[in-house]
Amino acid sequence: MTTRRLTVAQALVEFLSRQYTERDGHRQRLIGACWGIFGHGNVAGIGQALLESGPGRMPYLQGRNEQAMVHAAVGYARQSGRLSTHAVTTSIGPGATNLVTGAALATINRLPVLLLPGDVFATRPADPVLQQLEVPYAGDVSVNDCLRPVSKYFDRVVRPESLIPAALQAMRVLTDPVDTGAVTLALPQDVQAEAFDWPEEFFAERVWHIRRPAPDADALAEAARLVRAAARPLIVAGGGIHHSEAEDALKALADATGIPVAATQAGKGSLRHDHPADVGGIGHTGTAVADDLARTADLVIGVGTRWTDFTTASNTLFAEPGVRFLNLSIAAFDAHKMAGLSVVADARAGLEALAAALEGHRVDPAYVREYTAGKERWEEAVDRAYAAPDESARPTQTQVLGALDAVVGDEDVVINAAGSMPGDLHKLWRTRSPRQYHVEYGYSCMGYEIPGAIGVRLAAPDRPVWALVGDGTYLMMPTEIVTAVQEGININVVLVQNHGYASIGGLSELTGGERFGTAYRFRVWGSPQAEGPGEGAYTGDPLPVDLAANAASLGMDVLRARTVGELREALATARASDRPTCVYVETETADTLSGAPGPQAWWDVPVAEAATRPAAVKAREEYERQAAGRRRHL
Incomplete structure (x- = not known):
């Protein structure tokens, strides 16, 4: 030897x-x-x-x-x-x-x-x-x-x-x-x-x-029978669609059958945003049309999804009494969930086989007209959220997304992971290509965006890459900016300053926490400003932190945008640059809404069962009302 x-x-x-x-x-x-x-x-x-x-x-x-x-x-x-x-x-x-x-x-x-x-x-x-x-x-x-x-x-x-x-x-x-x-x-x-x-x-x-296992013949036949018998089927596209490169197979099935397709965070982009059957994100951060369809669906076809609480609205979303689930997944563990019919197969192989088994089948035209009208209404809501009537005003977070939407092309990749932006993106972003939407929401890890963008750019050096980063996330992990500068990896960082944890601040307010500990502000003692959360709360002036200067000190080119008009110019300049570039924009503070439509479905975050503060008492009442809609799909 x-x-x-x-x-x-x-x-x-x-x-x-x-x-x-x-x-x-x-x-x-x-x-x-x-x-x-x-x-x-x-x-x-x-x-x-x-x-x-x-x-x-x-x-x-x-x-x-x-x-x-x-x-x-x-x-x-x-x-x-x-x-x-x-x-x-x-x-x-x-x-x-x-x-x-x-x-x-x-x-x-x-x-x-x-x-x-x-x-x-x-x-x-x-x-x-x-x-x-x-x-x-x-x-x-x-x-x-x-x-x-x-x-x-x-x-x-x-x-x-x-x-x-x-x-x-x-x-x-x-x-x-x-x-x-x-x-x-x-x-x-x-x-x-x-x-x-x-x-x-x-x-x-x-x-x-890398294998592509085909579905079992008996399971496939039963799956086709369920789909043909359903009056209001709905496909939920998960991340397995992208992992399997099954986007074309999904499109072919939707084209042939007219079944609407909603997407999880990981599955968004499985269909282009302008495909007639694409109804957008589903669940707590989903669109109104997708969630309305979910509530009345009699058959839910999960493809490559692991059915997280955000997708199911903590088991309150799929409300039709006789709803059935059909799960197509390469993982038997996931295919078994929601007491669904398990079709264990590669997503692309499974979708191609299902499409063949459904040849000639199409949903009722009235159902297509219903979700098409809902899709049109939601697109109008997106337009309103993106619109900026005053180009000289400070933008809202959704207007930041609208400005970016106007700049990117099919080849751009948009990366996010934590804060309030994943919800806004899931509801609003118009995905143009299968790998454009890169939101890490399995762990929703603060600090992922900048290093994740570097990895994406290394894998796809010809695609413009955007890391959307809030101030809270940026402070967690800006260090790899140095790596991007050192290696000449021209990522674009859109740094949104809203002076706190906007997402958790909103959640705190909804659950009776009164935004306690979520704002990046000075403490206030002995002042009327201390009312509400209490004496010594973080309710004073915003902290004098200059994150743009920090990014510049690490070697990035930095463009400061104070208004909507300046933001549009800065984004276009960043996209054309061959250097790592940061577009810094201060939006409305963490105490205001981002501009996106509110949640279209519930998410279970337990509220104090015993409390003396009125906000918590009221939040508990709402919690119990929503929790009454939970069900186990058996």
Whole structure:
């Protein structure tokens, strides 16, 4: 047997550089690059191995924050259709634990990312070592074990030869369309640097085929029977549509049958916004037409969705007494939900098979006229939210979206994750292409947008990329601006300053919390302004924070827009620029509405059952009224 003598880290880098995925005849590298911040847990291991391999074998990307590096890798993976991703390496201790939030985001959104945290010594030459967690009841536990519950696969490589099965299992999970997510290979720092005689076969090119399982014939026949029998069917398109590249198959089914299509946050863009059957977002942040259809649907066809509480309005949305569910999903776990008929299949393969089984079937023309009229009414609501009658006025948040809508083309990608903007985008954004709408709402993680935009731009270098960031999110994680500047990655950041947590402020008000602790303002003592939330509350003047200056200090070009007119000019300038550019705009404060229509469906956020403040008492009454509509679909 031919062998090569390499360290464990060198062998791992060599192995990763030779892994590929293939679907529908298209082949690409599985691990496109490796992000890394180096410390004593990986500097002489993975760091040395990346240096020795060179950028031709494994490109290296320098990050500023470990969590942000995972976000960038996830953005890359999502834009790549889960067919390619990045690896992320860190030192032991805080570098490793900083991965946990990013790993949770990847796993919840079912997006592949490979995590390579350093670990304490396997041989224990000194105990404890710097940054080692001592656990009295277990000698083999380190801080990396925090990654176990947020990883789809976890292994600790305590011997060189154990890398071989661990690496192969890691690739299996990364390329599995059902079980993918964060994969963690914890690498003790001494093992990383240890040499071993590796079989040459370990470094052979491997191509991991991404399967497209077809639906079971009996399940498909029953699905077709249910659809033909339904008077008011509704399709709910989830993120699985995009993962499977099933957009054309969905369009063909909608064209043939006339069944309306609503979308989850992850599924938005499955149809173009102007397709006759597209009725927009569904659920708590959905459109009026989609939610009205959901309330009266007798058959709900979920495709690639995991049925979160936002989609189902906490199980209050699908109100028709005899409503049935048909779930088409590659994951049996999701296909079983809502007591639906399970059709376990790849989304594209399943939709194509269902369309064939429904040949000649079409919904009643009166149903089409009904949802077409509802769609037209909602488009008028979008126009009103986007409209800015006074070009010299400070814009509302929805007017910011309207100005951006006027600038972008089909190829642009719009990224968001947290705050009030995901709701506004889900209701209002007119998606033009399948991968234009990139809202991370599985974890809704503050700080995702800027590093996520970097990852998207790396995966799609010819597409303009917009990170929509509120001031609260920006303060969480602006660090990767430095990376964008360093690498010349010309992302555009739209930084919206509204002086607080606007989304949680509104939610607090609705649930009797009176916006407590949600505004970025000075405390007020001994003043009439202290009324309401109470003495010492954050009800004073806005904080004198200049986030635009901060972005400029990190190397971005910054355009300040004070009015709607200036905003339009700034967005156009940013899109034409070849430099990382920030458009800074101050909107109405967190104490005012964004300008979007209110929620069209409920969301269950429990309210205090016993309270003395009138706002909480009133909110509890409304909570009990709404909660009475909850049901279990059995």
